[in-house]
Amino acid sequence: MDTLPALMDGFAAALSPHNLLFALIGCILGTILGLLPGIGSTAGMAILIPLTMAMDPAGAIIMLAAIFYGGAYGGTITSVLLNIPGEGESAITAIDGCEMTKRGRAGVALTTAGIGSFIGGTTATIGLVVAAEPLARLGLRVGPPEFFSLVLIGLALLVGLVGRSVLKGMISAAIGLLIAMVGIDPVAGLPRFTFGQAHFFDGISYIPVLVGIFGLGELLASAGGASARPKAPSLRELIPSRADFRRSAPTIARGTAIGGIIGLIPGVSSAISSLLAYSAERKISKHGKEFGKGAIEGVAAPETANNAHSNASFVPLFTLGIPASPAIAVLMGAFLQNGLTPGPRLFVEAPDLVWTVIASLFVGNLLLLVLNVPLVGVWTRILAIPYSVLRAIIFAFIVIGSYAVNNSVIDIYVMVFFGVVGFVFRQVNVPVAPLVLTLILGPFIESALRESLQISQGDFGIFLDRPLSLVFLIIAAAILLASILGAGLKRRAELPVDAEV
């Protein structure tokens, strides 16, 4: 097998000074773009593509790829420090990340996220090198019925998320589902709950909702003195302790597996990977009860999973030529612009380039780690800004970020509305995690269900006939059963179930 020498050549090219520089620029640019909610790395990449015309193909693609995963890291920073999730994939990170910040453990959270992202991303890239072809075939096995059953696992895990009051958890989950219902019905093609506003035909964008509930909700709560004010940590507090490492290591391993596998399925957002990793971790981890109160696993799981997902989504691009996400589609545009068509023939037509890009994925992940772990100290100094000033900056951030999603003022109103909702949630102790879960999963569940039934011409048996789908269904049922039995046992033993997310 000549993979290894080819990869080594790739490394030689990727480590050349100018390619390294492009990777560095990309990582920094991506991180900055990711800092702001609403401005994804996707838009940044798309706008930069014309500028990369003058560059050589390898440099251009390396830089764009670095922006892509740098963006994910930038989103983490604002989620953890300011409780503003920049993208769906870091929404769930905000819950425990921001709690950690309030306890002065922001540095530990960011460092762990950086390390987790590195491990997740690198492992997924190794998968791309050793078994791209079979992995891509595995991804294709997940059609609509399999995906529906997979998402049901996510819903089953919801029970674990609801916390002390099942009723309050269900209220939160139901609100999330209701928001997810807005938009054009995917099969009838008719508008639903849109208030006659064309703006809502595509559904309510979840970024303004999340930014409102987390960011503005937090601002309102802290203005009333109801919320603890985060302090900037000292340098010593930036480094995770041995206990932190011991606790997050298995979480990172599981997050890598979840993100790496789900990332292989084209068309599935990385938000799903981070949600599933978080909910699964909450169920599996010994420290499940600490979730929502600043558990390090609550940061490590989603952050590892979304980076593993991002890197795994290169597999369908390189092997089948299918862009797995909008960001990957933009990257595919960069290939096309240079006269290269992504797909299996790329390895034959331009092996040097492919291996250089793959090697640069490793280099880029490492760069992000090297760049960000020392920079954690700088980022956390944001918290040293007087809170009155910081609050104004955050407000500007969330307003501009909400606007930027669709260049639309309506999204600012949406954000403000859900800011009030978030404030009320805090006042009456309704957990937000179930809402995030159903809000993001809702549209996926609906379209997967209805596509499956169109495929089977209305026969629900399709979910049981397909082996993979059946396996997922059994897992979902087992989780649900275990939760119900577990809750019954706990009640009998009168153990406090005090975790509230």
Add this chain to the structure above:
Amino acid sequence: MSSTPRISRRALAAPALGLTATLLFSGCANVGGGSGGSGGSSDSGGGASVDYPTGPITLVVGFSAGGSTDTGARLMATALEEKLGTSFTVVNKPGANSQLAYTELTQSEPDGYTMSTINFPSAIMTVIDESRGATYTREDFAPVALQVIDPTAIAVAPDSDIETPEDLIAAAEAAPGELRATTTGVASNEHFALAMLEKATGAKIAPVHFADGASAATTAFLGGNTELLLANISDLQSLQESGELRIIGVMDEERSDFVPDVPTFAEAGIDVSLSSSRGYAFPAGTPDEVITTVSDAMGEVMATPEFEEKMTQQGLAPAYKDSEEYAEYWTETQALFEELYPLVREAK
């Protein structure tokens, strides 16, 4: 302790950088740099001496940055900047299948400084479908020029028995409603394609709607969930080259330059022709001289081999129509869709 204030100033710079990034990357993404330079060549075409353009032109794009509509529009904007000697501001206004962008365009001043991308079928569908409550009609647009035509094509698995359009019709007649085909949503181009096929031949094919888009549809097809994949020819070309699928027919009068070996449905005697297309329009009431100036400039840009090559690389099939031809094409296509619309609505 003297180091603390220094670091915190740096920390303050971070959000500020973020803000700069928004301004740069969201709203006012000014394509290209210099607006001056070789500007003099704008007095082409009509000969009417209107002083246009004298300022920057806003180009509203009804899809997110990075999609193929956006890619084509940014290529065009960059080329026009040089041709017309002014700067273009590309504003992405995604949502509701471009309805938001069309609404914004038709409500803007018809002074030649606001233009929008126009996609078929969305520009037509949003008008025909009453449930969408569009505030504009065909008469509110002043077509400028057409840039891209991408015919719809039908593909099957490489080992399928269906090899030609005739085979497809025969298979559909043998088992009505059993064959399943992907679409990218209700009343999408692909959905209309199935309706046209049924109208022309009586072949009943069951649609599976993937409202999430072409990528989800392609994945489901490659995973063996449907027998047929309907998509734009540009999306199918590379998958055929890599042996993942076989295109059996193109729904156009002529063969596609992307896949010259694939026959058209017309060759098989089945008169179905359907494409998604992309062009540009001003709001109605824009002076004719302005429309002609921009329309001709686009024609000149598209006539250069370099520009054609750039478009082809991105999978955009160049197809120029000037403002009059485009207006005619618009009217024809709208008539066709109005006729087919009941079929799509009934079929669900």
